[in-house]
Amino acid sequence: MRIIAIANQKGGVGKTTTSVNLASFLAFYGRKTLIVDLDAQANATSGLGLEADLTPNAYNLIMDDDIYVNNIPIETRVKNLWIIPATIDLVGVEVELSNVKDRHFKLREKLGRFKNMFDYCVLDCPPSLGIITVNALCAARWLIVPVQCEYYALEGLSRLLRTVELVRGRYNPGLEILGFLLTMFDSRTKLSNDVANELRRYFGKKCFETVIPRNVKLSEAPSFGLPILLYDAKSQGALSYKNLVLEVIERCERV
Amino acid sequence: MRIIAIANQKGGVGKTTTSVNLASFLAFYGRKTLIVDLDAQANATSGLGLEADLTPNAYNLIMDDDIYVNNIPIETRVKNLWIIPATIDLVGVEVELSNVKDRHFKLREKLGRFKNMFDYCVLDCPPSLGIITVNALCAARWLIVPVQCEYYALEGLSRLLRTVELVRGRYNPGLEILGFLLTMFDSRTKLSNDVANELRRYFGKKCFETVIPRNVKLSEAPSFGLPILLYDAKSQGALSYKNLVLEVIERCERV
Numbered sequence A, B: 001m002r003i004i005a006i007a008n009q010k011g012g013v014g015k016t017t018t019s020v021n022l023a024s025f026l027a028f029y030g031r032k033t034l035i036v037d038l039d040a041q042a043n044a045t046s047g048l049g050l051e052a053d054l055t056p057n058a059y060n061l062i063m064d065d066d067i068y069v070n071n072i073p074i075e076t077r078v079k080n081l082w083i084i085p086a087t088i089d090l091v092g093v094e095v096e097l098s099n100v101k102d103r104h105f106k107l108r109e110k111l112g113r114f115k116n117m118f119d120y121c122v123l124d125c126p127p128s129l130g131i132i133t134v135n136a137l138c139a140a141r142w143l144i145v146p147v148q149c150e151y152y153a154l155e156g157l158s159r160l161l162r163t164v165e166l167v168r169g170r171y172n173p174g175l176e177i178l179g180f181l182l183t184m185f186d187s188r189t190k191l192s193n194d195v196a197n198e199l200r201r202y203f204g205k206k207c208f209e210t211v212i213p214r215n216v217k218l219s220e221a222p223s224f225g226l227p228i229l230l231y232d233a234k235s236q237g238a239l240s241y242k243n244l245v246l247e248v249i250e251r252c253e254r255v
């Protein structure tokens, strides 16, 4: 099972939109995929048409030692896609794990139990660099960093990269950045173009070729509980996420 | 000193943009104003042209008992506006305060020491409902809730309001919602109009008359370390935040 974390502590940069649409296109291309919603806001859960606070959920996954793997993932409306939904209880994990031994490896250990059930696992992270995001980085083989084409989003990258280095050095030497993904790109503004040029200058080939444009269909789809491929498969939003998945498959399955 | 918290756990909805521009227009209208950056991302700090991780900072404000008030706020480029900058250390507060008595009132107690120095105090919160945001809600007299004109932003409001009720019931009966502020409004999209109508249906007069349009000047200004009134005072972004401040002054000073 290939585990990909979608993380960036900056809020509103497109983590959930990327998680939901990446996972659903991986499923569309025949990969059995599990998405885990690690954010108490439960946006990936509702974006796929499910209620928040179902049980069992991502809190049970991290915190309960006696979980029985077979009954945790829930089917979604997308063929080949299952979800472990979020719950408000995730808010408490930071403090509840603070004195627990091996607290960084809780998620990694539990996801190991699913390794023969799925081809891919996508982890949607909350907007913070706390224990939940660190757990995701410890469990993941790859990291995708959505970068909104805005100044604040660019500014926050150095902190994220320091955390990645820290995790790689201490807990998960196999963690690699699969790529930086430009999101909400508006070709008409100088700011979008400046941010894109800056990102490519720093990270070169680590930037995905695919750029996700600002596309209102992408922000409409969650209100129907649908990923873009079921909401409007012909939209620019759908085409760009489809191209992204082809790049992701090429990068992950090339080795 | 009138304390206003700017909070919403949804990421990227315009909390920092509202904090920085509200505070600078309050200063522009002659109110001595203090802005406190409570987010480890330190966006309000850099949005006003300062470095992150200066000392003393918001972490010292919350955690150090022997702070000497006079030397904490730092002058900004805006006349009448001071800031208590953020630092990466804020990330640790959630765990460090977890077993401390009266942990909800740390910020309130400390801000009390500044009450004769400023007319207004604006608190920029991180994208979470953890102990720092709860501290801000316990310290504040008023709360402004920025709501991006998107589905996920609307969906998260019920959780925020439950937290506000909890804080009001247990810790701060004087806390009131000053208003809901629609941000990044794009009159061309059905989604923006749907969200605006929905918000007004639920909250009526609690919604500010002023709506902040999506305006690229607002997202360019932080890269120069300037609030909108110093970056482009004639832009739609500047005019809308100016109108907001007039509404805020009217609501706060009417009583």
Ligand SMILES: Nc1ncnc2c1ncn2[C@@H]1O[C@H](COP(=O)(O)OP(=O)(O)OP(=O)(O)O)[C@@H](O)[C@H]1O
Pocket: A010, A011, A012, A013, A014, A015, A016, A017, A018, A039, A041, A043, A125, A126, A127, A183, A184, A185, A212, A213, A214, A215, A216, A218, A219, A220, A222, B009, B010, B011, B012, B127, B150, B151, B152, B153
């Ligand atoms: N390419 C896009 N075009 C238009 N709207 C988008 C695009 N990507 C995301 N959005 C919208 O922007 C908002 C923020 O995106 P999203 O919620 O995916 O970000 P996030 O990083 O997961 O936020 P959080 O930090 O709160 O978890 C959402 O309302 C979403 O629908």
Ligand SMILES: Nc1ncnc2c1ncn2[C@@H]1O[C@H](COP(=O)(O)OP(=O)(O)OP(=O)(O)O)[C@@H](O)[C@H]1O
Pocket: A009, A010, A011, A012, A127, A150, A151, A152, A153, B010, B011, B012, B013, B014, B015, B016, B017, B018, B039, B041, B043, B125, B126, B127, B183, B184, B185, B212, B213, B214, B215, B216, B218, B219, B220, B222, B237
């Ligand atoms: N009205 C607007 N028009 C255009 N861009 C805007 C507007 N308001 C905010 N922005 C931009 O949108 C992004 C998100 O705004 P901002 O950082 O203020 O939100 P936030 O809620 O503070 O985010 P976080 O949850 O990360 O703290 C920023 O890059 C900002 O420059």
Ligand SMILES: [Mg+2]
Pocket: A015, A016, A017, A039, A043, A125, A126
């Ligand atoms: Mg999200």
Ligand SMILES: [Mg+2]
Pocket: B015, B016, B017, B039, B043, B125, B126
């Ligand atoms: Mg902010």
